[in-house]
Amino acid sequence: MARKLGPEPVIDPTAQIREATLGRYTEIGARTAFVESAMGDYSYVVNDSSIIYTSIGKFCSIAAHTRINPGNHPMQRASQSHFTYRASAYFDDAEDDAAFFAWRRSTPVTIGHDVWIGHGAIILPGRSIGTGAVVAGGAVVTKDVAPYSIVAGNPARPIRERFPEAIAERLIALGWWDWDHARLRAALQDFRSLTVEAFLDRHGG
The missing domain is CATH 2.160.10.10 (Hexapeptide repeat proteins)
Structure with missing residues (x-):
């Protein structure tokens, strides 16, 4: 189980x-x-x-x-090493490179x-x-x-x-992933046993 x-x-x-x-x-x-x-x-x-x-x-x-x-890593720098952007781990008086981490988050x-x-x-x-x-x-x-x-x-x-493009478009339009828990449970056997075309026809996709 x-x-x-x-x-x-x-x-x-x-x-x-x-x-x-x-x-x-x-x-x-x-x-x-x-x-x-x-x-x-x-x-x-x-x-x-x-x-x-x-x-x-x-x-x-x-x-x-x-x-x-x-x-x-910052390959454009003289060194691409960790110490250049996680400097606080190596030096008591140095801060980490905030701009570098902002670049990663971008x-x-x-x-x-x-x-x-x-x-x-x-x-x-x-x-x-x-x-x-x-x-x-x-x-x-x-x-x-x-x-x-x-x-x-x-x-x-x-x-x-x-799937063929037309089927993929129908699945995206149906958006079954937004169904609530009860509806998912009700459709469980259809997910298991129906072809994707039959599933879409039955559930309005």
Whole structure:
């Protein structure tokens, strides 16, 4: 039986959570860092992941060992080392480089709804992952990913569409991820057994 989830997020005690917003029925796995980020209802992150400056939609499935918005270094400086921007760790009379961290925050990652990010994937700063997309395990995302597309590789490239464009547009128009908990429960068997076309026809998409 799966771990019971509810309105309060389930956070592993070894996870590092800082300045985060988590929706209902969400879960953060062991040894995961979730920093200055938000995650919508019914989404989860498995263990040993790092997510920073990221907005994640609802119903997203993020596998273990993923890295979302890894920090860039100041390559244009004489030294790109940590000591130049985390100076307080090295010098008693020096402050951290606030402008550098503001620059990092200026390139957030945005992830839509019902996105699956596979084991060990990396999403670089400033990228957008569209609703319904799939990022294959081990992929390195250097460009935006369109809704309902499947990408893989390093750098990640489109493999195929998850659904035809017309179906993807109908799903986005339906917006089932905004349904309340009772409606989701009522439609559970339809999610499981109907084709996507039949599901859309039945539920008005």
